[in-house]
Structures are given as structure tokens and as C-alpha cells.
Amino acid sequence: MQVKEKENVETTVDTRGLFCPLPLTIVSKKLKEIPEGKRLKVLADDKAFKKDVKFWCQETGNKLIDFKEIDGHYEAIIERGKGFHGEGLWEKIKFISLGIKLHIIQHILDLLPSKKPKYLITFVSIAEGLRADKWLKERGIDDYVLLPVPDEIYPHCGLVFGLRSKEKAVEIFNTLKENKFAVEDIHIVDKEKKYPVLQI
Numbered sequence: 001m002q003v004k005e006k007e008n009v010e011t012t013v014d015t016r017g018l019f020c021p022l023p024l025t026i027v028s029k030k031l032k033e034i035p036e037g038k039r040l041k042v043l044a045d046d047k048a049f050k051k052d053v054k055f056w057c058q059e060t061g062n063k064l065i066d067f068k069e070i071d072g073h074y075e076a077i078i079e080r081g082k083g084f085h086g087e088g089l090w091e092k093i094k095f096i097s098l099g100i101k102l103h104i105i106q107h108i109l110d111l112l113p114s115k116k117p118k119y120l121i122t123f124v125s126i127a128e129g130l131r132a133d134k135w136l137k138e139r140g141i142d143d144y145v146l147l148p149v150p151d152e153i154y155p156h157c158g159l160v161f162g163l164r165s166k167e168k169a170v171e172i173f174n175t176l177k178e179n180k181f182a183v184e185d186i187h188i189v190d191k192e193k194k195y196p197v198l199q200i
Contacts, residue, residue: 009077010038016045016073021124021182023049024056027078028124029184031062032154036080039065045073053078059127061156083156098126099157102148109145109162117145117162118189119169119198122153124182129159132181136172143168153187153195160187170200 013030015023023044031040042053050067053076057064066077109116121144123129133146149158163169169186176183187195 008037008039008079009041010034012041012043014043015049016043018044019046020048020052021180024052024124025182025184027053027056028060028182031078031080034080036082039077039079042076042078043073044076049074049076056125060125083158095126095157098159099148102146102159105145106147109147115164116189117147117164119163119166120147120150120153120187120189120195121161121163121169121173121176122149122184122187123159124184126157126159128182129161132176132183133161135179135181136176141172141175144172150193150195152193166198169198173200 011030011034013026015026018026023042023046027040027042034040044053046052053067054064056062057078061081061083063079063081064076065079066075068075123132129146136142136144144161144163147160147162149160153160161169161172163172173183173186186198186200188198190196
């Protein structure tokens with residue numbers, strides 16, 4: 001028996017009136033709030049959303065269950081997956097290598113408390129974080145460190161930018177946002193490991 005697409009939908013998010021990268025940023029945040037296997041219904045009217053959501057689902061390990069156009073807007077059903085792990089062998093090797101590299105950096109910083117970041121910038125996907133890293137480095141901006149996303153923020157593999165200064169974190173976040181990178185939030189690194197979102 002086939003499961004109807006409307007069954008198993010946990011919540012609906014309406015991004016109509018918003019433009020790239022805001023719809024995917026909102027979808028990414030909402031999807032992280034629901035359990036694996038549950039579905040999110042998304043309403044959007046940004047013309048780029050059709051292409052963006054398909055590509056984003058591939059690079060995050062989520063499933064695009066259904067996509068249609070209704071009365072001048074798009075309706076997508078996305079099922080939360082188990083996170084990106086790579087499709088082909090080479091992609092899996094690169095993914096594992098990146099994870100090892102980020103965790104080594106994290107362990108080194110754990111041994112040097114004075115160097116540990118106080119703020120973390122999150123992205124809608126690993127690929128988006130890597131694109132932002134490359135773009136910043138090309139412009140000589142490198143006063144941050146790539147780290148694995150803490151499980152308390154997102155329990156699957158991912159990356160964040162770690163920064164020591166609040167001012168620099170806000171500056172880089174706003175620069176990326178202004179240049180259409182899909183940044184999500186700035187999280188504060190706290191002793192309780194709750195990682196509250198910095199309100200800016």
C-alpha cells in the first residue's frame with residue numbers, strides 16, 4: 001500500500017514572497033526540527049526554488065518526495081533523511097576525509113582553550129559552507145576556522161565556521177548573507193553546550 005504524500009507531513013512552511021537563499025535557509029532550519037522519516041511541506045514562489053531545492057536535497061541527504069506547481073506557486077514535500085554521506089565512491093572518500101580533517105582541528109583546539117572559538121556560523125549544507133570558505137579565502141578573509149557541527153546543533157555531519165570575536169562573526173555572517181550564501185545562524189559557544197542563537 002502506497003503512503004499518500006500528505007500523510008506523515010509533520011509541518012508546513014510558507015516561504016512565498018522570499019527569494020534565494022532565504023527559502024532554503026528556512027527549510028533547512030525547519031527540517032532540523034522534525035524527526036528523521038517525517039516530512040515537511042514547503043510553499044514557495046521564487047522561480048529559483050525548483051532547481052535549488054532538488055540540488056539542496058541531493059547535497060544534504062534529504063528526500064524530495066513530491067514537487068508540483070499549484071496556482072502560481074510551488075509545493076514541495078521533503079522527507080528528512082539521515083544526512084549526506086556521498087553518492088559515489090570518490091564522493092564518499094572526500095566526505096570522510098573532510099570529516100577527519102575537521103575533527104582533527106577540533107581536537108587540537110580542545111587542547112588549546114585560549115584558541116577555542118566563541119561563535120559558530122552554520123550553513124544549510126556542507127557544500128554551501130565549503131563554497132563560502134573558498135569565496136572568503138579568495139578575498140583574503142581567513143580569520144575563522146572550519147569545524148564539525150556540534151551534535152547539539154545538528155546530529156548529522158556538517159561544518160561550521162568558528163570565530164573568537166562576536167564582531168568578526170557578525171561581519172562575516174552579514175557579508176555572506178549579502179552575497180547570497182545560505183548561512184543559517186550564529187551560535188554562541190556556551191559552557192552548557194546549548195549553543196543559543198545570537199540575535200543580530
